Amino acid sequence: MIHLFNWLRRIGSPGAARSHFSRSVPGWKDEHMSDDVWLVVGLGNPGPAYAGHRHNVGYLVTDELAARMGSGWRAHKTGRADVVEGRLAPPGTPGPRVVLARPRGYMNESGGPVKALATFYKVPPERIIAIHDELDIAFNTLRVKLGGGDNGHNGLRSMRGSLGTGDFYRVRAGIGRPPGRQDVADFVLSNYSTVEKKELPFQVMDAADAVESLMTEGLEKTQQRFNS
Incomplete structure (x- = not known):
């Protein structure tokens, strides 16, 4: 799937063209950049079996x-997550620092690593x-919002518990309900269908665009653009 993302980028994907991410990791310590830091957390389960x-x-x-930042993942010194550090660089402005994070524990253990990173940064x-x-x-639909409940999502529930609040942004990538009587847990812990895999790269790029938009344009404009 990653090869497909790279192929789309080489032929001029919309997401890559709109990206504001700096591709220079040293820019993380640029004295002229904003002091504000955004923590962007990808929720999931670790390991190839869940990929x-x-x-x-x-x-x-x-x-x-x-990939847009041109940086690779590394283990954070807390030992509880992998991170990528960079910054946004819209034309003519220094832009905020950005930390991408993937907790190393399972979905229902996401909150502790997120809290540790939030404290560190x-x-x-x-x-x-x-x-x-x-x-x-x-599927292939996005919703962006600030705050709210966890709607049965164990990763969100863990984050709410560890942070002591649910007042963080969510970029919600639709997967739809399971067909027929398939168990919900089996559905979310299974691979996308053959048809869905053809559309998935576009949903992923749209979601990445929505993340960038939140940090540069704010919630209202992002919702107007991406909430369908």
Whole structure:
């Protein structure tokens, strides 16, 4: 799937063309950049056995963002997550610092690593963006919002518990409800269908665009653009 993302980027994908991410990691310490830091969390389960599952779409989106930054993942010194550090660089402005993060624990253990990173980078909840799968939204559809409940999502529930609040941003990537009587847990912990795999790269790029838009244009404009 990653090869397909790269192929789309080489032929001029819309997401890559609109990206504002700096491709220079040294820019992280640029004295002229904003002091504000955004923490962008891709929710999922670690390891190759889970890589293609619907529940791991947050990982796919953070992989797309890391590719736009031209940076690779590394283990954070907390030992509880992998991170990519960079910054946004819209034309003529220094832009905020950005930390992409993937907790190393399983989905229902996401909160502890997120809290540790938020403390380390001094990021308040209102500058945290969680990217996750959403059953109640149709596949290939996005919704962006601030705050709210967890709607049965264990990753969000864990984050709410550890942060002490649900007032963080969510980029919700729709996966739809399981067909027939298929168990919900089996559905989210299974691979996308053959038809869905053809559209998935576009949903991933749209979600990555939505993350960038939140950090540069704010919630209202992002919702107008991406909430369909």
